[in-house]
Amino acid sequence: MDQTRNDDGAFPASDPQAQVDKIRPIPRISIQAFCETESVSHPIEMAGADRRMAKAHLKVQMGGIKAAIEHFQSAPTPNLVILESRQRPQELIGELELLADVCDPGSKVVMIGHHNDVALYRDLIHRGISEYLVAPVSLADVMSVIGDLFTAEGAEPLGRTIAFVGAKGGVGSSTIAHNVAWSIAKLFSSDVVLADLDLAFGTANINFDQDPAQGIAEALFSADRIDDVYFDRLLAQCADHLSLLAAPSVLDRTYDFPGDAFNALIEIAQRGAPAVVLDVPHSWNEWTRSVLSRADQVVITATPDLANLRNAKNLVDNLVKLRPNDSLPFLVLNQLAMPKRPEISSAEFSEPLGVEPLAEIVFDPGGFGNAANSGRMIAEIDSKHPAVSVFHHIAHVLTGRGEAKKQKKGGLLEKLRLRA
Incomplete structure (x- = not known):
């Protein structure tokens, strides 16, 4: 963890630590993540241990979208589902269509992919995916996207x-x-x-x-x-x-x-x-x-x-x-x-x-x-x-x-x- 501060004692605006410090406490929500690589599962697990996530309940599993489909066939979906997939865009869209059949419409979905593709991003947003991130992701990325999704629009920030x-x-x-x-x-x-x-x-x-x-x-x-x-x-x-x-x-x-x-x-x-x-x-x-x-x-x-x-x-x-x-x-x-x-x-x-x-x-x-x-x-x-x-x-x-x-x-x- 980089702890380097500017001359005034604060962190540079581009510093990931500064991003994390600005994140407000996450409300009482349930989150399930289905990952394929440790480079993605690790920062999500770190987020789950963060003090700002004390009210939230986070569970991380391996297996990606296929594991999520199997799991939600017999279990309710949480407030937020985080998915990782290394599939190419065409295959990824196909798997997500299968997932939609077993997901509750009120759940938010964050997709973490391995292809930096603008067309894919637009397609996913059009299909109702809340956010698309490109791997590798950091703790700041995970915490920021969760905070953005579950902060009430127009609500005054906490002191x-x-x-x-x-x-x-x-x-x-x-x-x-x-x-x-x-x-x-x-x-x-x-x-x-x-x-x-x-x-x-x-x-x-x-x-x-x-x-x-x-x-x-x-x-x-x-x-x-x-x-x-x-x-x-x-x-x-x-x-x-x-x-x-x-x-x-x-x-x-x-x-x-x-x-x-x-x-x-x-x-x-x-x-x-x-x-x-x-x-x-x-x-x-x-x-x-x-x-x-x-x-x-x-x-x-x-x-x-x-x-x-x-x-x-x-x-x-x-x-x-x-x-x-x-x-x-x-x-x-x-x-x-x-x-x-x-x-x-x-x-x-x-x-x-x-x-x-x-x-x-x-x-x-x-x-x-x-x-x-x-x-x-x-x-x-x-x-x-x-x-x-x-x-x-x-x-x-x-x-x-x-x-x-x-x-x-x-x-x-x-x-x-x-x-x-």
């Missing part, structure tokens, strides 16, 4: 989820998540929902000087009746275009959740905002693993010491396994140049992870402490603070809007270094 998690407690992941959410809302006048998933000890309400009566706990414990209207009532307005789903301010109960507890809540948030920022607590259990594995992008915050390096490496390795078709997580190195503290250099830290830092933030307890105690973001306290340009840079990269304008070298950049 992208960006999960922030710390490699260790106290590394500033929440502070970065909150400030980046604020930057996205301010820079692009785009609606953002910030969800504080640390129900026991979340700080988003304090950092934004909010004290809502209800928040994320009510949404989770009322999952059976939550809808868009109820969800909107739980949001606290923090700034123009920025809404907060706050964690409780008291420890009046324990919070133990199954792995899929947050799925419905996040999906509702995605329907109402182009960006959903998830402030994930530093813990490793079923639900945090599920949230991180399903997020569109993951940002790991770490400080430059050995414990953080070990934990960050474990996180990256596990997320690569959980998200085999996704881009690597982003890395933010925080609290650099702390007086009298020895630290691992940026190059030494990133090398075993295989991830270059998206940004590096210098230790500044005064600036960040003043902002936290005031219940405001860094940019609201001091718009010229060097961290503001970092948060804007991260916001540009995560939203795919290119790179924020960089400052000239020297001056502030000697204290605060940006890396794409």
Whole structure:
């Protein structure tokens, strides 16, 4: 899997990984594929294991169109049938006519052939085939065609989820998540929902000087009746275009959740905002693993010491396994140049992870402490603070809007270094 990014941290538009990253979750559908070669069956099987296909049910069999005809003589056809054939155009059309006799008319059919023939393509489309692809196909090809076929025409796209998690407690992941959410809302006048998933000890309400009566706990414990209207009532307005789903301010109960507890809540948030920022607590259990594995992008915050390096490496390795078709997580190195503290250099830290830092933030307890105690973001306290340009840079990269304008070298950049 090619993980090469542009200088701004994003993937080139022609990069297959960029195509995959743009694909939205596939709805609850059934898919059966009948292949003739491993070069076609393998990317289809990879698609079936992708997080965006979690709701779909995919089965891959060998044998091509003949196997499909035999199978559907005694079984109902699924929502989508994917077929591979190495037959020449005339023979292919003949086999498809036999298949039509046993296929339900409501099923969609995607044909993967080995002949790049415009006349064949037109003939297949005229006969009701949904799409014709020429082998070999990639994971991006398979995922894209499924997504295109089962996305409602005119439907608004789901918002992208960006999960922030710390490699260790106290590394500033929440502070970065909150400030980046604020930057996205301010820079692009785009609606953002910030969800504080640390129900026991979340700080988003304090950092934004909010004290809502209800928040994320009510949404989770009322999952059976939550809808868009109820969800909107739980949001606290923090700034123009920025809404907060706050964690409780008291420890009046324990919070133990199954792995899929947050799925419905996040999906509702995605329907109402182009960006959903998830402030994930530093813990490793079923639900945090599920949230991180399903997020569109993951940002790991770490400080430059050995414990953080070990934990960050474990996180990256596990997320690569959980998200085999996704881009690597982003890395933010925080609290650099702390007086009298020895630290691992940026190059030494990133090398075993295989991830270059998206940004590096210098230790500044005064600036960040003043902002936290005031219940405001860094940019609201001091718009010229060097961290503001970092948060804007991260916001540009995560939203795919290119790179924020960089400052000239020297001056502030000697204290605060940006890396794409």
